[in-house]
Amino acid sequence: xxxxxxxxxxxxxxxxxxxxxxxxxxxxxxxxxxxxxxxxxxxxxxxxxxxxxxxxxxxxxxxxxxxxxxxxxxxxxxxxxxxxxxxxxxxxxxxxxxxxxxxxxxxxxxxxxxx
Amino acid sequence: xxxxxxxxxxxxxxxxxxxxxxxxxxxxxxxxxxxxxxxxxxxxxxxxxxxxxxxxxxxxxxxxxxxxxxxxxxxxxxxxxxxxxxxxxxxxxxxxxxxxxxxxxxxxxxxx
Numbered sequence: 221x222x223x224x225x226x227x228x229x230x231x232x233x234x235x236x237x238x239x240x241x242x243x244x245x246x247x248x249x250x251x252x253x254x255x256x257x258x259x260x261x262x263x264x265x266x267x268x269x270x271x272x273x274x275x276x277x278x279x280x281x282x283x284x285x286x287x288x289x290x291x292x293x294x295x296x297x298x299x300x301x302x303x304x305x306x307x308x309x310x311x312x313x314x315x316x317x318x319x320x321x322x323x324x325x326x327x328x329x330x331x332x333x334x335x
Numbered sequence: 336x337x338x339x340x341x342x343x344x345x346x347x348x349x350x351x352x353x354x355x356x357x358x359x360x361x362x363x364x365x366x367x368x369x370x371x372x373x374x375x376x377x378x379x380x381x382x383x384x385x386x387x388x389x390x391x392x393x394x395x396x397x398x399x400x401x402x403x404x405x406x407x408x409x410x411x412x413x414x415x416x417x418x419x420x421x422x423x424x425x426x427x428x429x430x431x432x433x434x435x436x437x438x439x440x441x442x443x444x445x446x447x
Contacts, residue, residue, distance in 0.1 A: 254434060254435075263440055322366075322428065323384050326381075328378050
């Protein structure tokens with residue numbers, strides 16, 4: 221199956237700093253990628269849909285100025301958590317579709333801890 | 336409002352038995368339904384996809400059924416093994432290119 225790589229897998233930062241997470245499709249091109257947030261023992265909460273070459277589409281309640289998404293190429297989307305606070309600590313996961321087949325291929329996730 | 340419910344938070348079964356997980360939905364007209372496996376601290380891994388006009392799909396020891404009248408999907412793992420222990424998520428999508436919405440998952444534990 222298609223491979224999606226996410227980096228870093230974990231990051232610890234101080235409150236007030238910004239953190240960038242990368243999501244790459246390694247063996248296919250993805251015009252659309254998705255970013256999720258997951259709290260312990262809860263399901264994936266879709267944050268935004270990342271569209272190559274255009275602005276991301278954010279879900280209701282997700283602050284676009286807080287969670288900056290850039291999809292500059294067909295294989296890379298980035299999520300930047302700006303001015304991070306402890307409540308932003310979470311597991312962030314990206315996914316992408318290969319072609320029009322429907323199934324999603326996920327990255328390994330990034331564990332963010334804000335001190 | 337739209338809702339996806341997976342029947343139980345946790346399911347414990349004995350090795351060799353068949354595990355059956357349920358996914359019910361309301362206020363959806365999904366184009367297709369997907370099942371994923373997620374291990375702790377990892378991203379989900381795709382298992383099976385079934386479309387609205389399909390009743391059943393199989394892949395090795397896995398079987399998925401889809402009843403759009405009952406608004407329910409059943410996910411079966413036959414001859415279960417301890418290695419099948421994980422959280423299983425169902426997800427619905429209204430269109431082929433649309434976003435998918437995930438259920439809360441069922442954590443399966445297969446005991447030797």
